[in-house]
Amino acid sequence: MPAKGYVEISQEGCKGCGLCVTHCPVSCLEINTSDTNSFGLHYAVLAQPEKCIACQNCSVICPDAAITVYKKLE
């Protein structure tokens, strides 16, 4: 049974480069194309939270350190 996780993405810190989206093994992240942050950039969001396995790939790859991953304790 894989771990359950939750991803918190800082909207203002994200520049929408999409690296986290391409590196998520379970495709739970996506770029939100309907809203922008104060820079006018589309930011990444946790679109399917139930899929997240708390692997932390997204937070490691994020060049702007905008992602924090939480792991749910059993």
Place this chain on the structure above:
Amino acid sequence: MPEIKFMKGNEALAEAAIRAGMNGYFGYPITPQSEVIEYLASEEPRHNYVLLQAESEVASINMVYGAAGAGARAMTTTSSPGFSLMQEGMSYIACAELPCVVVNVVRGGPGLGTIQPSQGDYFQAVKGGGHGDYRLITLAPNSVQEMVDFTVLAFDLADKYLTPVLILSDGAIGQMMEKVILPDPVKPSTNKPWATTGKKANRERNIITSLYIQSEDMEAKNLRLQKKYQNIEQSEVLLEEYKMSDAEVVLVAYGVTSRICKKVVDLARAERLKFGLLRPKTLWPFPKAHIDQLAEKTVTKQFFSIEMSSGQMIEDVRLVVNGRKPVNFWGRNGGIIPTPEEILAALKAQL
């Protein structure tokens, strides 16, 4: 000991400006360049420079004009729509022969465009977007390290030739984070006898103007400027070559596109296609003499201009090649960053 940091392109540029002894920054935030003014604002209490957020880009370039006239190392940064607004001021500063550094972190256009990286401001940068016969020394960085190096170089060139220097970056380099080696801070020379710092009893008054009512005076000014520009064209060309010694197909690319093209060259070489990359580091002065030699070489079969615009630099390449070899174009625009595989496939179709 050089200081090594992991920084965003825009922040590295701001830090380099501080270390180069910049003492006046006048800017207006615009994505993808806003980190420059943010960084400078957060560092301001620890350094001795004037930081002012102007009410518009028109105001900020004219503030730079004033500060440069008073002998400051002045700088402004902007992105494409803001650079369009600055053109009048650029022409004034070029005519008044004042040193300043302008940074354009290009985004997609025309119009308000998009906020993703592009190279659509090439014409505006190197052909002189303002009125009259003037030129801008145009430096095109392709890494965060070069954002730092070219900022220091830009201030020095501006002081050496008394002319505005443009750093033509793009949204990708500005937003990218990379390792940088920061230079030691320098104390720039304050010996500027032409600066309007208040007339002393023992010297003539200094006048800075770009208005010459008499045509003869204006023509003399133009001739003087042209002589300066010829001098720059002869001595300040910078370029980089990659696997060019036996290249049959020469890719010409600058900025972030040149990094993608390096990979294209490697991919092509793996397929035994003899590709090479020529990267102008200075877009004006353009490396004319070098491309002229390449066009003469029998091994060279074809030139490609690869751009994130609709074909702007290709005109300069064609001018120099002058029909001796075919010059083709490939590019994407509107904020799209092409992949190496995509470029290689498109080029192979045009060989």
